[in-house]
Amino acid sequence: MEVSYEDPCKSIIEEEMKKVENIYENLMKRKGVLNTRQNLPGGDYLSKTYLGSIIKLKNQIMCDTTLPEDTGREMICCLSHLGILHEALDINYLMNVEHVVQFLNKKYVEENQQPDRLIAIERRLLNLGKDLIRTFRKQTNIKPNPNLRLIEEKLQELYSESGKESLGMIFVQTRATAKSLAEYLNEKLEGIEIPVKPFIGSKSSETSDGLSETEKKELLEDFRSHKIKLLVATSVGSEGIDVPECNIVMKYNYSGNEINIIQMRGRTRKAGGQAIYISDQSVLRRDLVSMEKAAVMHRALDELKQKGKDEIRAMILTEQKNDLKHQEDQERKLRELQNQKKRGFFKLVCATCKETEINGDNIKLYKQNHHVAAEGAFLDRVKKEDIKEEKINQMIRKSIIYCKKCPQKLGKIFLIHDLEVPLLKIDAFLCKEGDKLRKYKIGNLFHILLMRSVTKIWKLYSQS
Known part of the structure; x- marks a missing residue:
């Protein structure tokens, strides 16, 4: 059977809830509360979701150690008032107006016999509740539900x-x-x-x-x-x-x-x-x-x-494997997305002239020491000075790299499988993140530079 009752006082309660929401939002602005997790949920005032969000918000505020005690108390007071009005709205929709008055009278009169112990905002909201009771009592000619x-x-x-x-x-x-x-x-x-x-x-x-x-x-x-x-x-x-x-x-x-x-x-x-x-x-x-x-x-x-135990066990195992694979795929995609953001954001610039740049797409950490390997295209932006070739393990040291704009020594060129690989000393650079420049920190740099292979050169280099 369908409910077909025109709710006579719904708009009155909803207007009251909007007033309390404005008090809460003005309180946040006045107190400088910038945490968006503590914003009001919005949406249908009568829904279970709205009440659930209010309760969750109260719990977050009670656990927030960064909020001054008086600010937290004022915010919780507003949320408690919204919870009461939500219940009044539900009673008003399913019961009669006199039942709403009985409920509000209990909350704002019977349970508040010592108003002198209340803080200013609590007294203000208590008075709003009492005004609402008086408004309902003035309603006449309302048909029973x-x-x-x-x-x-x-x-x-x-x-x-x-x-x-x-x-x-x-x-x-x-x-x-x-x-x-x-x-x-x-x-x-x-x-x-x-x-x-x-x-x-x-x-x-x-x-x-x-x-x-x-x-x-x-x-x-x-x-x-x-x-x-x-x-x-x-x-x-x-x-x-x-x-x-x-x-x-x-x-x-x-x-x-x-x-x-x-x-x-x-x-x-x-x-x-x-x-x-x-x-x-x-x-x-x-x-x-x-x-x-x-x-x-x-x-x-x-x-x-209708299935046997062994068949059910096999089905569960298959589903668990599929779920695990799906979860791993999602985590891998998330890591790749995060790495892409880091590569596009991170750059190294010459520590002396601040101009010669190399970005995260072109570099790889070399065996977790103070060097990074760069793509060959980087050589177009630097000067090279040939030196006597010297074999080190499976690599041959061939040239020294200098900045084109200044005499800063940036690193050396090695031959690996007949390919020239620039190996840069990263303390010759500054880290550039957005508009900020700072000296690199090994701990911070490792997670930025340890990225998936970006060139054939690096793949060959990593095999050596």
């Missing part, structure tokens, strides 16, 4: 058909909505004796209050023993919970991936179990894609069940 009535009627119908001993789960996106919807349904279904409780994650979350592990275990025991007939759960309700008697599953504008689809399908294993979707069109489209992926996974599992 018809989807709440739809859920209530559908649950009454399902429990009437399958019996009051049936167990059900409703999945929603946020903890705040789970708690608000559970409270609403507990009141509405009291007449047919269907106790309802919220089932949410642990108290370590950055959003609403959570349940301890003990509370979650006790809640599940009450559910299995039918003391509680209906749970309103976030994604934690789809992970590793085994209640075979559960035969009613409802998703209220809840979008999950293919793994969630498979896990939720496992919640309705009992014969005659039913799964109900109440979502807007965009969520339904995402779920259809996830359902198709889940179907593909099921078909793959069915095919695996």
Whole structure:
């Protein structure tokens, strides 16, 4: 079933979120925070991705030792406020305006009884929250959300058909909505004796209050023993919970991936179990894609069940080898790309006149000492002085190389397999990186000069 409710106060909450985002961005500018990793995520305020990005950003700021303590506290305060408004937006979309007011009143009034302990920005955001509550209370002639009535009627119908001993789960996106919807349904279904409780994650979350592990275990025991007939759960309700008697599953504008689809399908294993979707069109489209992926996974599992252990082991080994080869290929391409950037960026210039140049494409490190081998084309830019030939190992020393612009001695020419190879002394050069000149450092130079072969000369030279 499709949600078709015109959200009356969505624009009010989104405007409030934009105000807080502006406060956060102005704070970063005023405090000189230049780390782009701490920029706000942007995008759809109602999406799970937005809330996930806010939580991740808070964790990054808490771990950032370069930020002054007061700056970090102010930034986290803004992000916490955005998290509260995200949950208010979700409640507003799926519940009634009075439920939004109840949630905001708890966050900005009941949980803030000592405003004198707050810093300036916390007081400012607290006042914005209270102003938002007053704005909502002024809203009149807002029709109730018809989807709440739809859920209530559908649950009454399902429990009437399958019996009051049936167990059900409703999945929603946020903890705040789970708690608000559970409270609403507990009141509405009291007449047919269907106790309802919220089932949410642990108290370590950055959003609403959570349940301890003990509370979650006790809640599940009450559910299995039918003391509680209906749970309103976030994604934690789809992970590793085994209640075979559960035969009613409802998703209220809840979008999950293919793994969630498979896990939720496992919640309705009992014969005659039913799964109900109440979502807007965009969520339904995402779920259809996830359902198709889940179907593909099921078909793959069915095919695996028909194969023997040895065949499966061989398939896994082949896939691992292919994955490893793919990873090695990707790493090799990345290294080549990095080397290409280094070669185009790195140059050596004559240490005396600063003019005669040789770039990274034309040089190779020679046996990790203070010399580099250059391509023959480099000889067109220097002067040569022949000397008495002298054999050194498999090479013949033939000439001395000087800079054309000054008397700086740059290196020598050797004959290797009848080819002239310039061997340059790199302390006769300066390293040029962009517009900067500096003396070379062996440790820094090695990783720049140790590159793949660039010429036939170098290939022959490296074999000697």
